[in-house]
Amino acid sequence: MIEVRDVCKSFVANELVLKHISTTFHSGKINQIIGRSGSGKTVLLKCIVGLHTLDSGDILYDGRSFTSMSKKEKMQLCSEIGMLFQGSALFDSLTITENVLFPMQMFSEKSEKEQQDRARFCLERVGLYNVFDMYPAELSGGMQKRAAIARAISLNPKYLFCDEPNSGLDPLTASKIDELIVELTKEFQMTTIINTHDLNSVLSVGEHIVFIHKGEKAWEGPKEKLFVSNCPELDDFIFASEMYQKFRTTLVSEQSGQI
Amino acid sequence: MNPLYHVGRYSQLMYRCFSKPQRVGVFFSQTLKEIDRLGVSSLFITLIVSLFMGAVLTIQTQNNIENPLLPDYTVGLVTRDTLLLEFCSMVLCLFLAGNIGSNIASQIGTMRISEQIDAMDIMGVNSANYIILPKIVAVVLYIPVLVVFSMFAGMLGGYLIAAFTDIITTSKFIYGLQYWFIEWYVYYSLIKAAVFAFIIASVSAYWGYFVRGGTLEVGKASTRAVVTCSVLILLADVVLTQILLL
Ligand SMILES: Nc1ncnc2c1ncn2[C@@H]1O[C@H](COP(=O)(O)OP(=O)(O)OP(=O)(O)O)[C@@H](O)[C@H]1O
Ligand SMILES: [Mg+2]
Numbered sequence: 001m002i003e004v005r006d007v008c009k010s011f012v013a014n015e016l017v018l019k020h021i022s023t024t025f026h027s028g029k030i031n032q033i034i035g036r037s038g039s040g041k042t043v044l045l046k047c048i049v050g051l052h053t054l055d056s057g058d059i060l061y062d063g064r065s066f067t068s069m070s071k072k073e074k075m076q077l078c079s080e081i082g083m084l085f086q087g088s089a090l091f092d093s094l095t096i097t098e099n100v101l102f103p104m105q106m107f108s109e110k111s112e113k114e115q116q117d118r119a120r121f122c123l124e125r126v127g128l129y130n131v132f133d134m135y136p137a138e139l140s141g142g143m144q145k146r147a148a149i150a151r152a153i154s155l156n157p158k159y160l161f162c163d164e165p166n167s168g169l170d171p172l173t174a175s176k177i178d179e180l181i182v183e184l185t186k187e188f189q190m191t192t193i194i195n196t197h198d199l200n201s202v203l204s205v206g207e208h209i210v211f212i213h214k215g216e217k218a219w220e221g222p223k224e225k226l227f228v229s230n231c232p233e234l235d236d237f238i239f240a241s242e243m244y245q246k247f248r249t250t251l252v253s254e255q256s257g258q259i
Numbered sequence: 260m261n262p263l264y265h266v267g268r269y270s271q272l273m274y275r276c277f278s279k280p281q282r283v284g285v286f287f288s289q290t291l292k293e294i295d296r297l298g299v300s301s302l303f304i305t306l307i308v309s310l311f312m313g314a315v316l317t318i319q320t321q322n323n324i325e326n327p328l329l330p331d332y333t334v335g336l337v338t339r340d341t342l343l344l345e346f347c348s349m350v351l352c353l354f355l356a357g358n359i360g361s362n363i364a365s366q367i368g369t370m371r372i373s374e375q376i377d378a379m380d381i382m383g384v385n386s387a388n389y390i391i392l393p394k395i396v397a398v399v400l401y402i403p404v405l406v407v408f409s410m411f412a413g414m415l416g417g418y419l420i421a422a423f424t425d426i427i428t429t430s431k432f433i434y435g436l437q438y439w440f441i442e443w444y445v446y447y448s449l450i451k452a453a454v455f456a457f458i459i460a461s462v463s464a465y466w467g468y469f470v471r472g473g474t475l476e477v478g479k480a481s482t483r484a485v486v487t488c489s490v491l492i493l494l495a496d497v498v499l500t501q502i503l504l505l
Contacts, residue, residue: 049381078383089374103382106281106389 001027002048002159002191007057009047017043019215020057027158027191030182030205034196035212036237041195042086044212045163048193049081050074061159079107082152084162086195088144090136090151096123097132100151107155122150126180142173146180153184160185160192166201174198178205199238202226211237227251269465275387276395276461286393293397301358301405308354309409312346313338313416321426334427335417335435342413343444349496351409352455355402356488360463363394364484367467368477376468387468395460402456403449410445447503454499458491 002025009018017040025031033041046052048059050066059066061077069077090099100119108115123132126146136144145165152160162181166174182205185192196202202209202223209226211219211234219231226238227248239245280286320337367390370376379386414436421432463484470480 046377051377051380075383078381081381083378083381085374085378087373089378091370091375091378092373105285106382106384 001025001062002193003060004044004048005058005060007044007047007059008055009043009052010055016055017215018047021212021215021217022057023210023217023220025191025193026208028185028189029192029207030185031191031193031208031210032196032202032206033193033210033212034202034237037197039212040215041197041212042163045161045193045195049083049161079103079155080158082155082157082160082190084145084148084152084160084165086163086167088136088141088148090144090148092136095133095135096128096139096147099136099147100154103151103155118154119150122154123147125153125184126150127176142169142177145169145177149177149180149184153188156188158190160190162192162194164195164197166196166198171200174201175204181205199241199244213237265465268469269462272387272391272465272468273461275385276391276464278385278388280388280392281385285389289389289393290396293393294401297359297397297401301355301401302408304354304358305351305405305409306412308351309342309347309412310416310419312350313342313413313418314420315416316341316346316413317417317420317432318426331427331431332435332438335432336438337435338417338432339414339436339440340444342410343448347406347409347413348448348451348455349492351406352402352452352459352492353489355405356455356459356463356492357485359398359402360459360484360488361481363398363460363463364467364481365477367391367464368470368480369474371468371470372473372477391461391464391468394464395457398460399453399456402459403452406448406452410448450503451496451499454495455492458495459488462488462491 004021004023004025007018007021008016010016021044033044035041043052047054050059054067058068061080064073064077066074066077090096091102094102097116097119100122101115104110104115104118110118120132123129126149128143128146128150131139131143131147136147139147149165160181165181166177169177178201181192181194184190194201194206203226206223209219209221209223210217211229211231213233219229219234221229226234229235239248316338317334320334320341324333324337367376370390376386376390379389417436418429418432421427421429463481466480466484466487467477470476
């Protein structure tokens with residue numbers, strides 16, 4: 001469980017990018033942060049994992065406060081975090097296998113054989129075969145994303161963060177990646193937070209949704225309530241495309257028909 | 260921008276960089292990889308540059324001392340000392356600042372903008388230590404070796420001029436090369452090279468590590484790296500010459 005408590009963040013003085021955000025992300029669930037481009041999703045995620053320092057507020061990892069942690073506790077926490085970046089961020093001078101091995105080589109006490117086996121296992125778990133000795137540049141975008149997931153789960157993280165895991169992918173590959181993240185989350189009871197502005201992904205795998213608008217938390221709730229949120233900004237966001245507008249009209253007419 | 264700001268940030272980066280590697284084995288293999296990567300390409304450019312430097316120096320010196328009072332072997336002697344004192348360390352390192360420095364800056368800069376460095380930080384890896392330290396060690400070990408090659412190649416360049424033109428005979432040139440040889444000059448040159456190498460690796464890494472933005476910024480960082488390195492090398496040259504030769 002990750003608790004975000006009254007987090008503020010600014011890059012330029014007096015211009016808050018995140019304004020007093022508080023929310024809770026539960027474990028074993030797919031938590032999604034949605035919002036328009038530039039609303040502050042990536043900044044929020046980077047604040048949670050500690051890549052940005054907070055102006056004020058606190059993050060609690062299962063009750064452990066991030067801001068008051070010692071260096072050693074932070075290191076411990078780092079080994080429990082897996083993160084998937086918006087652009088995969090695979091190390092381009094290492095092969096795919098070496099990429100997955102990297103966190104283990106730095107932190108794990110396992111023997112080399114065990115590490116190799118674990119790397120194989122992770123890669124096969126995300127559906128990558130026959131690419132073990134290739135370099136990231138030789139893989140397609142979707143394969144890179146999957147390799148990045150394999151690297152993120154290689155140390156059995158308790159917390160998984162994904163920044164737009166399915167941006168720039170075709171619908172089929174995107175939904176496969178979503179499914180993969182769901183499976184892994186349920187399998188290892190991770191606390192998963194996904195940044196996305198892809199409604200398909202929200203509707204298919206999302207459970208707990210946090211909607212960020214201009215740096216503020218405008219709405220929060222389960223997926224089922226998404227269409228009946230009474231939050232004008234969220235409606236603007238969801239019904240921006242014609243398809244969902246039609247969807248809404250049918251939804252409304254269905255409901256009125258029921259009455 | 261404020262130079263003190265950069266000095267401060269550079270010092271902090273070096274402080275993080277010079278900590279004990281998390282995995283010594285990984286550090287060694289990274290360093291070997293870096294040396295391997297520097298390897299052949301910079302050796303080739305070093306040999307070419309030095310060959311021509313030696314040749315030009317010989318011609319220039321001969322041209323400038325048309326004085327019957329000076330013995331013929333002066334050409335060889337002056338060529339040798341100029342090579343040892345300045346050319347093989349300072350001029351060569353200016354070249355390598357362009358070659359190796361821009362390479363390091365753009366490589367680390369690309370890692371920064373594609374979030375590879377962030378990915379390391381999240382894993383809890385000391386990214387400065389993991390990425391930069393092997394590069395510094397590799398360059399500081401490797402550039403002095405290049406300087407030794409450069410010394411030989413430079414003198415060979417002079418010899419080829421003597422052999423293929425009638426400016427000076429080869430025997431006189433070789434006599435000059437050997438005449439009144441001061442061993443300290445070689446060490447002096449190697450010490451300078453090691454310091455310059457440190458400047459090249461660490462300053463370029465600094466510019467690359469703190470890139471913000473996109474690919475355009477990476478290009479700017481690598482230009483900045485070359486310019487800063489060159490200026491600092493010249494500055495260090497003055498200081499070191501004061502300390503070591505006088
Ligand atoms: N390092 C930074 N320095 C200064 N401003 C930043 C920085 N990172 C983000 N911002 C600003 O914060 C705001 C939110 O950016 P953020 O990257 O979080 O958007 P996002 O919601 O992730 O958008 P997208 O969906 O396009 O990825 C933007 O206005 C951006 O200009
Ligand atoms: Mg983003």
